[in-house]
Amino acid sequence: MAVLLVFASGSTVASAAPDSADPGLAPAAWTATYDGPQPYPDVNIQWDVPLTMSDGTVLKADVYRPADASRAAVADKTPVLINITPYGKLASMLVTTALSEPVLVPFAIELVNSINFTGTPIAGIDDLKRALSSGLLDSFGVDQQLVKSGYTYVVVDARGTGFSQGQWNVLRDREQQDTIEVLEWARTQPWSNGKLGMTGISYSGINQLQAAAQRPAGLEAIFPVVAGADIVRDVLAPGGGFGITFIAAWLASVNQQKLIPDVQSMLTGHFDWKWLGDRVSDPVTYVPQVLEALLLPSVDQMSPLTRDLITAGNSVRDAYSTPLDQIEIPTMAVAGWNDLFLNTGARMLDDLTGVPDDRKKLIIGDGYHFTVGSDMGGPGEPPRINTLQKAWFDKWLKGIDNGIDRYAPATIHSYGNGWVQSDDYPVGGQSYRRLYLNPAPSGTAAHAVRDGSLTTAPGDRRENWTISPGLSTICSRDAAQASVGVLSIFTGCAEDNRLAESNALSFTSSAVSEPTRISGRINVHLNTTTETPDGYFSVMVTDVAPDGTSTVVSSGQLVSTMRRYDPSKSVVAPNGDMIDPFYEIDISKPEPVVPGQPTVLEIGSHATDLVLRPGHRLRVDVFALNLLKGLPTGPSTSVAGFRPETVVLDPSAPSWVNVPSDRPIA
Known part of the structure; x- marks a missing residue:
């Protein structure tokens, strides 16, 4: 494929005659398929489904299934998409509910977008506004269009977060084992056809890569957004400097939300006292380790876990480095030039050596962790994130020949040059x-x-x-x-x-x-x-x-x-x-x-x-x-x-x- 250069205006700068099967930068059919009517009219939700792990710890999941007009779950077996999150499936539900509100939310987004901050000191708000319409929130919450199109969507609170029991294991070995067990549970449910995909952003993208590298039965495609595979070099200590701003804010966020109790269970007399005991025993995961790493003058004075985090060659550090060369299933990754995990994102095509070119795709936009996708979905831009995700899963979980396997391996927003499609990143000729x-x-x-x-x-x-x-x-x-x-x-x-x-x-x-x-x-x-x-x-x-x-x-x-x-x-x-x-x-x-x-x-x-x-x-x-x-x-x-x-x-x-x-x- 020749390199195709596209300015934001949509005008083609240079291209050779494309292969007739090449879908181009922004296939209109993918957007029409996503935005159009879906085969199932509604969504059925099962709240707080208990999943018992091999060590007895109970995780909680919400299961979203295609439904008829009366919101009764259909009997059809479907592919299953799994999102395992530390941010609380309660938060996912709130985002999903807001996005599905048919009148007020679209009006609010349109109202916000009508305010032009160009020329002001806070003109960057415009990118945050565009991110609201980029499809990013559908990856964080539950994409109900996907469910209505014939997928079951399972959102699970990671161990020690949300309503799940246990202590937060923060992507380490026990949590990775939980992921494999959750996938097996989903694969064998009566509403599952055995084909699994994983979805989600950030943390929920990291655990996609971790799971895919273990090659569990049934997992056939992943769609990680702003995900990392080398946590220490990505965000914890890039170049040896401690990533204090992000790490402190992130830990504060998760540690606060994991203390929110299941109020409904309290009202019905089914409160989980084991959940409470687990939170009391570990109220501020990793906060002592952060303080030790920043304040103690000697490694010898630090606790064993802190030492493991900042020294090489141990199981904790090994858990934070995912061998991408072990992944063999279709992988479409979305990254941003200004994202925290660009160190991983920019290497994705090179490091996914076990995945054929037609089954690995990389999108790099000019976004931050919270604004990735803000430059997608417009004229001369790739489709929205939710649109790409649906096309990806439709191809690899449903076998629909929509052409996404022929999409360019690398689609990147080049500074000063608009969107570029190429066979590889870095682009050749350098x-x-x-x-x-x-x-x-x-x-x-x-x-x-x-x-x-x-x-x-x-x-x-x-x-x-x-x-x-x-x-x-x-x-x-x-x-x-x-x-x-x-x-x-x-x-x-x-x-x-x-x-x-x-x-x-x-x-x-x-x-x-x-x-x-x-x-x-x-x-x-x-x-x-x-x-x-x-x-x-x-x-x-x-x-x-x-x-x-x-x-x-x-x-x-x-x-x-x-x-x-x-x-x-x-x-x-x-x-x-x-x-x-x-x-x-x-x-x-x-x-x-x-x-x-x-x-x-x-x-x-x-x-x-x-x-x-x-x-x-x-x-x-x-x-x-x-x-x-x-x-x-x-x-x-x-x-x-x-x-x-x-x-x-x-x-x-x-x-x-x-x-x-x-x-x-x-």
């Missing part, structure tokens, strides 16, 4: 090229601590540029990412990095004269010194427009003592340069630096896809901290404090950024 960090001023970043250049050769003199930890990155796209997109409403921060750059060392290329494609992961080879045996460096790569707007397109971070990487899992360019380091992240085995002695850091920066337009420039910003995205752990802080850090600009030992582009940038 070569890795060095751009050196040069102390010669670019003349474009007077607002930064220091203004340097990116050039095709090292500078002609040695300089040491020092940077102090600061708070400016609170106003950045990384901060918006850590807040799952909530802070993205402030476009002055999320869409322009200049305020953050007031505390950065900035290095900017000359302007490109032709459209220049960049596709893939970026790596910054940084020669550094610190005053202590540890440091914390973060980088942001930006597209600088002629008017000076600096838009982040990739970012990464690294704690100096966590710089050790596994060569067997890392990727190097043909010339031997590191382009994708796979850090070991074992805080019990730090690799101290010698204060004042130059130390090279390979800072992996997230994958991206963009076209630098004529007149635009590429920039690398270097920071000494990365609030709100991360903080150093207690052992790192006890050694390093928050001391100034230095980038060594030495022609004999240069620093550079390795960029995959289709032509030289400078």
